Amino acid sequence: MTVETQTQGRSETAAPVAPAIELIGVSKSFGPVQANKDIDMNVAKGAIHGIVGENGAGKSTLMSILYGFYKADAGEIKINGVTTEITDSHAAIAAGIGMVHQHFMLVEPFTVLENVIMGAEDGPLLRPSLNKARKVLMELAAEYELDVDPDAIVGDLSVGFQQRVEILKALYREADILILDEPTGVLTPAEADHLFRILENLKSQGKTIVLITHKLREIMAVTDTVSVMRRGKMTATVKTSETSASELADLMVGRHVLLEVDKSDAEPGETILEVKNLCVTDFQGVKKLKDVSLQLKAGEILGVAGVAGNGQSDLLNILGGIEAADSGEVIMKVDSIDLSKKASAAMRRERGIGHVPEDRHALGLVMAFQTWENAVFGYHNNPEFSGKFGLADQKVMMEDTKRKIEKYDIRPTNPHLLAQNYSGGNQQKIVIAREIENNPDVLLVGQPTRGVDIGAIEFIHKQIVALRDEGKAVLLVSVELEEILALSDRIVVMFDGVIQGERMPKETNEQELGMLMAGVDPEASA
Amino acid sequence: MNKGLPKWADIILIPFLSLMLAFLVSGLVVMFIGKDPIEAVKVMVSGALGKYGIGYTLYYTTSFIFTGLSVAIAFHARMFNIGGEGQAGIGGVGVAAVLLSVAWPHWTIAIIAASLGAMAFGAAWAAIPAYLQAKRGSHIVITTIMFNWIGSALIVYLLVGPMQAPGMVPETLGFSAGSSIPTLHDIIPAFDKHAPANVSLFLALFAAFGVWVLIWKTRLGYEIRAFGHSEKAAIYAGIKPVKIIMVAMLVSGALAGMMAVNTVQGEAERLILDTVQGAGFVGIAVALMGRSHPVGVVLAAFLFGILYQGGGELSFAMGIPREMIVVIQALVIMFVGSLENMVRIPVERMFVRFNKGAA
Known part of the structure; x- marks a missing residue:
């Protein structure tokens, strides 16, 4: 089944196709607070798209709408060109959307395999699902540098590996679009680099990736396009190659900011x-x-x-x-x-x-x-x-x-x-x-x-x-x-x-x- | 927390609507057992607030204020003290010990001495669970409820043993005449002669004021509230958990013990069995409904006083079983305490819409 999704991905990168995600006029308010105002967004198939914005700019709300946690007050969501009603996370998974949350949704005392099949078991007996998952996991590991011991207890794994389990969970559910919410917050630079390699691999296999972060350096390093959100609005969408970190920072804040700290040399005393x-x-x-x-x-x-x-x-x-x-x-x-x-x-x-x-x-x-x-x-x-x-x-x-x-x-x-x-x-x-x-x-x-x-x-x-x-x-x-x-x-x-x-x-x-x-x-x- | 909700709506409108809902459902239940709900309301109100009934209503109110404050102050430290029953009972032992050991010359001195005894014994009964919680982490809910049973057994032992008056009845000797405190009738003749409400009502109101000062005006109260909201933050600020748990529980126990001044000194005038009669548990409902604020506790205590007294009238005058009153009380607690969001969310939405319309 993973083979299917890959061939699908390959064939569609060639010709001009409908964007993987298209949002048209999406709005959402919580009581008097307008979290998302008339958002339009296009994410091309097979691209890594970054979304940056300050806390409270509405990034997480937007992604929660896309993953079915919230229902938008207005607007339309098109997945691969087809208008899709995402009522809950099952609908999102069915539409090929997978999400890696900032705070992992893993059962720590369970093994990697058990976590991966959780909610996607094929029948009342676990053995067949586990065996199938083991095979799929091996394939995925080889393909995307996503190697994890399937029998390890998740609680014993480092955060970097736990994150891989989250990504595997999404891929096991045949996700074509992967949303990652602040994925590097808990990683070492080396682990983060490894994650980005995985993302590049996924991209080369035709997967679409949405990366939410506040780290501009990462945006500059891995994304193809980037959208900036400020106060619930999408203020700009640009090609990463045509912008700079300081320009993005200014767009996020709405004024010019100093990214460097202006300080003189220290004069240490006793x-x-x-x-x-x-x-x-x-x-x-x-x-x-x-x-x-x-x-x-x-x-x-x-x-x-x-x-x-x-x-x-x-x-x-x-x-x-x-x-x-x-x-x-x-x-x-x-x-x-x-x-x-x-x-x-x-x-x-x-x-x-x-x-x-x-x-x-x-x-x-x-x-x-x-x-x-x-x-x-x-x-x-x-x-x-x-x-x-x-x-x-x-x-x-x-x-x-x-x-x-x-x-x-x-x-x-x-x-x-x-x-x-x-x-x-x-x-x-x-x-x-x-x-x-x-x-x-x-x-x-x-x-x-x-x-x-x-x-x-x-x-x-x-x-x-x-x-x-x-x-x-x-x-x-x-x-x-x-x-x-x-x-x-x-x-x-x-x-x-x-x-x-x-x-x-x-x-x-x-x-x-x-x-x-x-x-x-x-x-x-x- | 209160998104765009004015304060008055938060503290008056929502409890009021919840209360009305509770009464509405109660009315349906009364109708269901074949009685006239309008008639029932009339009987309850006149029974609880009439010339005869008000003296009882205020008597119950006094007890509920003490136990309600007791639960409220512990709540502020996030301690769920459900041991009010035992602490009030043992407070009664303190009152009896003080009043039996000295022939007090005048009630003013006697009530001070009895209050000290009640507070000391009540606090002591709370001190053991508090210490176990603070030092050993034994859960306060479990230990205080255990101490209710131990306390009740201890009182039985005392009343058939060391403290028993000559004879077969499980009670102490009567207190001396000098320790008899004035009833409200003695002060204001308009109150019925037999009504048990007494001057300890004023002590209860004073205690409510004292709790308000303690919680919102002193640094100790500030520390209690900080600890109650977040233990981790309190430790970060240099507040010692052991001290806060002990202080909050000792004050809580002392307040519960004070109830005995009303019941043991004011009404029974000797120590008998079962002086608390569930008031310790009613205190939990009172504190919940009063949002752990002294003013709210006084108002809620009065409401529960009405329910208690009016409920008694209801069974007497209309043949509605006494258990029905427990049902009504439970409905009040349920709607005001645990189902609050059922009212809060629509009211909030209404205000948001209203505000948008105005803007």
Whole structure:
């Protein structure tokens, strides 16, 4: 059956044919929010088409309509030139559309085979389906560099392999059109490169690929055409070869943005924070940090690169007082810091350590709190906020919040708005404002621009550099190599709980850092 | 959360419509068993709010305010304290212990002492499940409900053993005359002489005010709310979970215990069996309906007071079985608590359409 789809694909690339996907005037609103406004889009058969746009621009909504999760209020969808009513995901699969979600839809304790056939079993007995799937999987693996052990438990696989399972699932269902939603967010550069090779292979076999991403570099590298979305509208569709990353960025934001961070050379002072032989084990007994040592100097930004889950989060959490360490020592200025279970984040703040957490939704903000409550979160016991009779002085808190809203250009400016009603960028500005305005000596920053729109990224980067220029120390953890390279004065790479190497940003590049992130030391192997 | 919904619609219109729906369905049920629903409403309202009934309605209201606040404050810390029944019962033991050990000269001193006893015992009964939750992660729902049974067994033991008055009845001696608190009739003669509502109603209203201040005006309340919304965020902010769980549950237990001032000191004037009579569980419904806000809790407690008292009248005057009242109460809880979105979503749509039309 896979053979069928391939021959079909081959024959149709030759002659001029109807586009694989054609959207005509698609609109969708959620209550008063217009998520998609009159979208027209054409994706040629056998092309890799990119869709870029800031968070909330309507990319995911559009793809959800295409995959049958939402029903469009108006408009028409044509698949291979035929008007198609996509009422649910079954209809989408029947129309040859497969989707690889940002968050994988896999059953972790199941094997690869079991996941692949799930929902596509041929009969009440599993054995025949499994045998068939095994054969198909072998063929696909050979054809597209999609090799995965069919009997491996999905939960044991790395994210890169899990993603391949998702792609295999779609191909097993004979998808001709593959939609990938932010596929590289969790991958190392090497894994991402492999993914792009797979996509090229799929393309050469006549499959059509829609790639949703906010990483302009990837768009430039792999797509043939690219559509830009802004505020629910499709603002432009261009050939990739005829545009540039900075032009796309301007189209996304609607004004000119600086992709480079404008900063002077660092003037590092004395060591302010010294981490020695830090070790920690998680509740499952996995060693997350193994003898990690590093030094952080005043007036520098130390970037910590690494694929998510290699110990960076634990490092941040221990320094931030959220997690206890098994062993090791952290010295701030001259005194050591309490790393035991008795310590709390409040004690860290008293010592002058601010923390912009990696996950602002779960940690940095209380989503159901108003801005003024979030703007003092963690600092609510500061003496300036204590009022009469032991009550909180909400007037002072409110004034303090209004100052932060103005200085950090937080929009909307209403101090009573709930955190959940802000855009990602403005939420992050609330956190950044709170932590920087409390004047820390050391600022821990995790994924400062994750889920943040380009305009706000520029602003947040400026704030971090400004803090450094005041002579404060910044420990920056990010999975975005571009961000690490642009902001850091010094870079360490973490892999599997150890510091795999240290580089100066001017003397390294993404390839070298990418190898370190994958646990390979290019110098040692050379 | 409230997409373009004005605040008044959120806190008044939606509960009101839900309540009306509940009554509508209740009316159908009454009709189904062959009684006149209009007549039933009349009997309920006059039975609960008439000169005689109001004294009972307010008596129930007092108990429900205490237990409702108890559940509400625990809710704010995302603790589901369903042990109000046991905490209120043990609070009664505290009241009896205090009032039996000293011959109090005047009710004003006695009510303060009894309140302290009620709060201390109620809090102590909540403290064990709270500690187990905070330190050991034993689920508070399981432990508090177990403690209801342990508490009830303990009271039986006390009333047939150490605290029993001479004789065969499982009760303590009567409290001394000096500890008898005034009923509402003693203050306002318009209330019926036999109605049990008493000055502890004012304590309940004061407690509601106190809870409001605690939750929305103090830093402790801020920490409780932060913890309740997100434990992870609270830890990030340096708030200690153990402290919040303990404080919230101790206050919760103390509030539940306070109910005994109304029932044990105010009405029974001695400790007898089964003084709580399900008020601990009604408190859950009251807190749900009152959205864990003290004003909402007071209003919901009054509504449930009416349902309790009016329901009694209904079985008395119309021969509608008492179980019907439980059905009506369940319908109210169901519509106001769990089926809220059934009303909320159409109302939201209506407002969106209305706003679009205006714009």
